[in-house]
Amino acid sequence: MQRRSLPLSALRAFEAAARLGSFKAAAEELAVTPTAVSHQIRALEAQTGLMLFERQVRKVALTEAGAQLYPVLRDGFDAFEATLSRLSQQRTRAQVGISATNAFTVKWLVPRMADFRLRHPDIDLQLQASDDVVDLRSTAIDIAIRYGRGPYTGLSVEPLFTDQFAPVANPRLGVLSPEDLARVPLIRFDWRRAQPENPTWERWFAAAGRRRPPQAAQLRFSDEGHAIQAAVAGHGIALVSLPLVAEELAAGHLVQPFGPMIEGHTYHLAMHADRSPSAAVVAVAAWLRAHAARPGNEAAGK
Secondary structure, eight states: OOGGGOOHHHHHHHHHHHHHTOHHHHHHHHTSOHHHHHHHHHHHHHHHTOOOEEEOSSOEEEOHHHHHHHHHHHHHHHHHHHHHHHHHHHHHSEEEEEEEOHHHIIIIIGGGHHHHHHHOTTEEEEEEEOSSOOOGGGSSOOEEEEESSOOOTTEEEEEEEEEEEEEEEOGGGOOOSGGGGGTSOEEEEOOSSOOTTSOOHHHHHHHHTOOOOTTOOEEEESSHHHHHHHHHTTSOEEEEETGGGHHHHHHTSSBOOSOOOEEEEEEEEEEESSSOOOHHHHHHHHHHHHHHTSGGGOOTTO
């Protein structure tokens, strides 16, 4: 028998009658008449050429063929029910997609996920970490965290906070003053766009009114997150975003031994300009604003 010719209504009637042991009980479950159940099962027997039930006075019993068919149908219908129930539950949960840079996602969003789940247990976040600019119009992303000056054409944009950079190091290195920069490697990372306002070591030395030690070693990374991890591991002193290392500073894994701090770019919250946000998107945006407004952007739970 080919799949396209399977008599699904008759198979359903057979499964109910076999499970309940009665055409009448099966009819009540299926909201049809016992006669309709009997006709469907007779049609199934005629189509298969098999006797599936032994008809008795007040009940029915499975034949050998019926006993082989029943568990297959029972398990199949149980699987249908379980899968449809799971999919239905998934549809009832709101989902909000957030796009942000790799470093911001790992070092700022992820440490705050416990707080988000506590405050919004009915919303599922989908985090897309990428240093490439994501087009909100062609993706399922609802909110993008943009870093820079803009402009961000076609988006509804508002500033979250302006970044602050300062030297940080593992306390084991014993870096206490700018003079110590001559004996520890300077950790740096590459900016995707070379701009004079990028918070680089060159800018920091100019702001500090100091010359970079000519003998200072350097350790270079292509990603800010890797530079942060190198500093945590004690491989040198890094000039990185203070909001992104708030968790490490609070835990004592890093220290900010001296200034000055220099200003970085601004993080912006961007959403669709031509689409009304759902209640879940509004809630996520409000949660992001609340954490961005915390003094120093300290890690959640502090």
